[in-house]
Amino acid sequence: MPPVRSLFLSDIHLGTRACQADHLIEFLREHPSEHTYLIGDIIDFWAMHRGICWMPAHNTVVQKLLRRARHGERIVFIPGNHDEVLRDYPGVSFGGIEVHPEAIHETADGRRLLLIHGDIFDQVTRHHRWVAVLGDVAYNWLVRLNLWLSWARRKMGRSGYWSLAGYAKRKVKTALNFIFDFEDSAVRHARERGLDGIVCGHIHWAAIKEIDGLLYINCGDWVDSCTAIVEHFDGRLELVVWGSAPPALEPHAARPPALAESPPPVADIAMKAAR
Numbered sequence: 034m035p036p037v038r039s040l041f042l043s044d045i046h047l048g049t050r051a052c053q054a055d056h057l058i059e060f061l062r063e064h065p066s067e068h069t070y071l072i073g074d075i076i077d078f079w080a081m082h083r084g085i086c087w088m089p090a091h092n093t094v095v096q097k098l099l100r101r102a103r104h105g106e107r108i109v110f111i112p113g114n115h116d117e118v119l120r121d122y123p124g125v126s127f128g129g130i131e132v133h134p135e136a137i138h139e140t141a142d143g144r145r146l147l148l149i150h151g152d153i154f155d156q157v158t159r160h161h162r163w164v165a166v167l168g169d170v171a172y173n174w175l176v177r178l179n180l181w182l183s184w185a186r187r188k189m190g191r192s193g194y195w196s197l198a199g200y201a202k203r204k205v206k207t208a209l210n211f212i213f214d215f216e217d218s219a220v221r222h223a224r225e226r227g228l229d230g231i232v233c234g235h236i237h238w239a240a241i242k243e244i245d246g247l248l249y250i251n252c253g254d255w256v257d258s259c260t261a262i263v264e265h266f267d268g269r270l271e272l273v274v275w276g277s278a279p280p281a282l283e284p285h286a287a288r289p290p291a292l293a294e295s296p297p298p299v300a301d302i303a304m305k306a307a308r
């Protein structure tokens with residue numbers, strides 16, 4: 034019997050430099066499972082538009098997943114916004130990996146969970162797709178610009194009323210509000226469908242918690258935090274933080290999301306969170 038019943042992974046972003054494929058390969062090796070759910074943004078077609086960064090380790094991830102499907106594991110791929118081209122293939126199976134726009138998983142203890150990437154709960158990607166795409170490109174430039182601006186202000190001796198720290202704090206607060214809105218609308222959606230909870234991704238912030246009596250679960254990502262959700266054979270769900278020097282990640286901790294590519298804290302996190 035494999036060590037866990039189910040694996041839930043999202044936001045791997047294969048095809049980008051930031052993807053932590055090596056850690057993921059280790060994680061997969063240690064966690065054979067009966068069900069594996071890939072909950073979106075597994076392959077980053079948006080980033081590959083701008084320049085492919087496809088490492089040998091990215092091939093290995095794909096091969097390992099195909100191999101698991103061949104050996105009788107159930108592998109379900111639920112596309113996200115970065116791999117939305119696959120949304121055009123509902124019900125299709127690629128090498129034994131089933132593609133569905135969403136799925137329902139029943140845990141060993143009988144809870145029914147909706148599995149969906151979650152970009153539909155993100156007002157930015159939903160209504161202003163161009164903002165999200167632009168934000169993705171502009172993010173690194175914003176970080177640099179902010180650094181340069183603060184340097185220029187110091188040079189000009191204008192340290193006065195404009196506080197970089199205050200600016201960063203306001204941005205973090207915006208990002209946290211963004212997360213709370215996301216979580217609330219995800220849980221509301223699951224409730225409307227008469228389910229016991231939801232497992233999603235998208236905001237790169239792993240969590241297992243109860244909101245208004247429903248289970249809210251986010252798989253996190255394999256760009257920055259190397260997190261996954263596992264289901265044990267008794268139906269218990271656990272957040273796993275993989276790899277060396279994991280952040281002191283508590284599911285409820287107020288940690289700003291998605292600090293990939295090691296930006297300084299001045300980053301426009303709200304924009305980043307829209308990934």
Ligand SMILES: [Mn+2]
Nearest residue numbers: 074113235308
């Ligand atoms: Mn996404």
